[in-house]
Amino acid sequence: MPRAQKATPNRERRLSPKRATPAPRRTGAKPAAKAAAQAEGTDAGGRTRGIDRAFEILECLHNSKKPLRPNEIAIAIGAPKSTTYDVVGLMLSRGILDRADAEGRVFLGRRLYLFGLSHLTHFDVMRLASGFLDHLSEVTGQTAQFCVLDNRKYVVAQMKEGERHFRISSDVGEPVPLPWTASGRVLVSHLSDAEILKLIPAGDFDLPDGRRLSERTFLKEAAQAKLEGFFSCDGTSGRFTHCFAAAVYDEQRHCVATLCLLTPREEGLQDHRRYKAALIEAARQMTTRIGGERPTTA
Numbered sequence: 001m002p003r004a005q006k007a008t009p010n011r012e013r014r015l016s017p018k019r020a021t022p023a024p025r026r027t028g029a030k031p032a033a034k035a036a037a038q039a040e041g042t043d044a045g046g047r048t049r050g051i052d053r054a055f056e057i058l059e060c061l062h063n064s065k066k067p068l069r070p071n072e073i074a075i076a077i078g079a080p081k082s083t084t085y086d087v088v089g090l091m092l093s094r095g096i097l098d099r100a101d102a103e104g105r106v107f108l109g110r111r112l113y114l115f116g117l118s119h120l121t122h123f124d125v126m127r128l129a130s131g132f133l134d135h136l137s138e139v140t141g142q143t144a145q146f147c148v149l150d151n152r153k154y155v156v157a158q159m160k161e162g163e164r165h166f167r168i169s170s171d172v173g174e175p176v177p178l179p180w181t182a183s184g185r186v187l188v189s190h191l192s193d194a195e196i197l198k199l200i201p202a203g204d205f206d207l208p209d210g211r212r213l214s215e216r217t218f219l220k221e222a223a224q225a226k227l228e229g230f231f232s233c234d235g236t237s238g239r240f241t242h243c244f245a246a247a248v249y250d251e252q253r254h255c256v257a258t259l260c261l262l263t264p265r266e267e268g269l270q271d272h273r274r275y276k277a278a279l280i281e282a283a284r285q286m287t288t289r290i291g292g293e294r295p296t297t298a
Helices: 002-015 031-040 044-064 070-077 081-093 110-122 124-140 182-187 193-199 215-228 265-270 272-289
Strands: 097-099 106-108 143-150 153-160 230-234 241-249 255-264
Touching (some): 044 070, 044 081, 044 106, 124 143, 124 153, 143 182, 182 215, 182 241, 193 215, 215 230, 241 265, 241 272
Antiparallel strands (some): 143 153, 241 255
16 A cells, blocks of 8 residues: 555654754853853863953053053953953952052952962072072172063062162062073073073064164073073163173972172172172072072083
């Protein structure tokens, strides 16, 4: 019976279950709840995005050195304004940011200061550095600094002013291109040439006086710094200064910081040997105190 044979498959098709259509996405969730979920880390994807935005906001305010409105922060970090407002609101509620004025500007919160105090209390390197800076400033009469590599830049983490009448100021915490400083050569001296060039942005080889330092010259000077764990040069941001830097090493023989001296140029050149010896010895002692080891070449 041809008709019966044809009817069976039709009936089977009618009785077969239809594929479930996905329920429409709910769009009524508030942006603030979404941002809070991201910053709170309720799911893997949200946690990563929220934490990244929070750190971008902190870094933006740190670099600006002044309070900013959330929309100014959003423009600076290239983030959606709605997301930035939500994350800023959450950070304000936690004391990570504080309101700076009635116009909506915000800045780094007082709670961060408390975090910093805890860090100084338990971070041996920073506590040790303070004592070595006091010693270097006392025996040389010059400005002593403890410097580190942070986010591809050179940063003065601590400083002790010298007793000389000629005072050299340098902002603690201010990021400076590595090629501009003697410390820059020392801080990257344990890296390969390829790693150094990958680390340093191309524009950082443009010096403050308008000259451009060739990459080849910088690599040669970094190799020289590796041999002694030391480098000195005239200041690129001021022709009247001379900069000394000696490496502090970790247990892997990597340079993790530098002890530095800033001197008037003439004094630095005249008393170069004494300043160099005092700095290298202080860096050697600090390396030992933190459980580090100097490379055989230094």
